[in-house]
Amino acid sequence: MRAGPVAERTSARADLVKRSTAIVAAALQELQRGELQRQRRTVLGFAAAGSASRPVLGGRPLHDFCSNDYLGLAREPLVVRAMQEAAAVWGAGAGAAHLVTGHSAEHQALEQELATFTGREAALLFSTGYMANVGVITALAARGEIIVQDRLNHASLIDGARQSGARLQRYLHADAEDAARVIDAAEGRAALLATDGVFSMDGDVAPLPTLAALARRHEAWLLVDDAHGLGVLGAAGRGALEEQRLTADDVPLLVGTLGKAFGCFGAFVAGDRDVIELILQRARSYIYTTALPPAVAAAARMALALSQQQSWRRERLQASVARFRRAAAERGIPMLPSATPIQPVVVPGAGNCLAASRALLQRGFWVAAIRSPTVPAGTERLRITLNATHEDAHIDALLDALVEVLAG
Numbered sequence: 011m012r013a014g015p016v017a018e019r020t021s022a023r024a025d026l027v028k029r030s031t032a033i034v035a036a037a038l039q040e041l042q043r044g045e046l047q048r049q050r051r052t053v054l055g056f057a058a059a060g061s062a063s064r065p066v067l068g069g070r071p072l073h074d075f076c077s078n079d080y081l082g083l084a085r086e087p088l089v090v091r092a093m094q095e096a097a098a099v100w101g102a103g104a105g106a107a108h109l110v111t112g113h114s115a116e117h118q119a120l121e122q123e124l125a126t127f128t129g130r131e132a133a134l135l136f137s138t139g140y141m142a143n144v145g146v147i148t149a150l151a152a153r154g155e156i157i158v159q160d161r162l163n164h165a166s167l168i169d170g171a172r173q174s175g176a177r178l179q180r181y182l183h184a185d186a187e188d189a190a191r192v193i194d195a196a197e198g199r200a201a202l203l204a205t206d207g208v209f210s211m212d213g214d215v216a217p218l219p220t221l222a223a224l225a226r227r228h229e230a231w232l233l234v235d236d237a238h239g240l241g242v243l244g245a246a247g248r249g250a251l252e253e254q255r256l257t258a259d260d261v262p263l264l265v266g267t268l269g270k271a272f273g274c275f276g277a278f279v280a281g282d283r284d285v286i287e288l289i290l291q292r293a294r295s296y297i298y299t300t301a302l303p304p305a306v307a308a309a310a311r312m313a314l315a316l317s318q319q320q321s322w323r324r325e326r327l328q329a330s331v332a333r334f335r336r337a338a339a340e341r342g343i344p345m346l347p348s349a350t351p352i353q354p355v356v357v358p359g360a361g362n363c364l365a366a367s368r369a370l371l372q373r374g375f376w377v378a379a380i381r382s383p384t385v386p387a388g389t390e391r392l393r394i395t396l397n398a399t400h401e402d403a404h405i406d407a408l409l410d411a412l413v414e415v416l417a418g
C-alpha cells in the first residue's frame with residue numbers, strides 16, 4: 011500500500027521529533043562534557059542559628075556564603091509580618107498588569123518611597139530587575155542607534171540592548187578610556203551608556219564619575235544598574251552613587267532590584283518624571299506582565315525602611331568585608347580588588363571550580379561555582395558573598411576550609 015500524504019506528513023513529523031530528541035541529548039552531553047551543566051539544589055527549609063538562619067540541604071544546615079541577601083532582611087520577622095498582613099488585605103496576587111487593575115496603593119506608596127530614597131522625581135516598579143533593564147533599554151534606544159556597555163555588564167543589560175534593535179558596542183571592563191574611545195567612534199549615534207554599579211560577579215565598582223561626564227558630553231542616557239550597591243554601599247545605603255557622590259543629574263536612570271539587599275522580590279527604575287512616564291508607556295516588559303503581588307510591595311516597603319533605620323546591618327556587613335579580606339590575605343588566598351560584599355576567589359577551569367564548590371559544601375559552606383557563560387571561560391570563580399548575619403568565627407572557618415580545598 012502506498013503511503014498517502016497524511017502518512018507522509020506524520021512520518022516527517024516523527025523524523026523531526028526524533029532528530030530534535032537527538033539534538034537535545036547531544037546538547038546536554040556537550041554541557042556535561044564541559045562541566046557546564048547547571049544544577050539546582052533544593053533548600054528544605056531554614057534552621058534558626060543565633061541571629062541568623064541557615065539554609066538546610068540534605069538534612070543539614072549550611073553557612074550561606076553565596077546568596078544576595080546582604081542585609082539579612084529576607085527572613086527578618088518585621089518584613090515577613092508586613093507581607094502576611096498585606097496578604098490578608100490584598101490577597102496573594104495582583105490579578106492583572108499595572109495598566110489594567112493590578113496597580114495597588116502598596117505599589118504606589120513603594121514607588122514614592124523608592125523615588126525619595128534615590129533622590130529622584132519618580133520610580134517605576136517592574137516585576138524583576140531583568141525585566142526592568144530590558145524595559146528601560148528598549149524604551150529608550152532603537153534601530154540605527156548605538157548602545158555602549160561594559161563588557162562585564164549583567165546579562166539583562168545585554169539582552170535589553172539586543173531586543174532594542176540598536177547596535178551594542180562594548181568597552182573593556184571598568185575602563186573609562188576605552189568607553190570614551192567607543193562612544194567617540196559612535197559619532198553622535200550613542201543613545202545610551204549602561205553599566206552595572208557594582209559588578210555582580212567581580213564586586214568592583216564602575217568608574218561612574220568619568221562615565222557620567224562621557225554620557226553628558228555625548229548627550230546619551232546613562233543607566234546605572236546598582237543591583238548590588240543599593241542598600242549596601244554609602245552611609246545611607248544609597249549605593250555606588252552615594253559613595254561616588256553622584257546626583258540624579260549625573261545619572262538620569264538608576265535601576266535597582268528589591269530581590270538582593272532588600273531581601274524581597276521585584277525591581278524599579280528611578281528618574282525624572284517625564285522619562286519614567288515614557289518608560290511606563292513604552293516598556294513591553296512593564297506593560298504585558300502581571301504586577302508583582304501587593305504583599306511583596308508591602309514587604310519591600312518594610313525592608314526599605316529597615317535598611318535605612320538599621321544602619322548597623324550595613325556597618326556589620328562592612329566590618330565583615332574588611333575582616334574577610336584581612337583574614338584571606340593572612341592565609342595567602344588570592345583575591346580580586348573588591349571592597350563590596352562580593353568577594354570572588356578565581357579557580358580557573360569549570361571542573362576545578364565545581365570540585366572546590368563541592369568540597370566546601372561537604373565542609374558545611376555553600377559557595378556557588380560560577381562558570382561560563384556567566385563569566386569568561388578561564389576566570390571561573392567561587393563567588394563568595396558576605397552578609398550582615400555572618401559572625402567572625404564563620405568567616406574564619408570558611409577561609410580555613412578554603413585553604414584546605416585550594417591546596418586539595
Ligand SMILES: *Cc1c(COP(=O)(O)O)cnc(C)c1O
Binds near residue numbers: 138206
Ligand atoms: C541580579 C541582577 C539583576 C536582576 O535582578 P532581578 O530582580 O533578580 O531580576 C540585574 N542586574 C544586575 C547587575 C544583577 O546582579
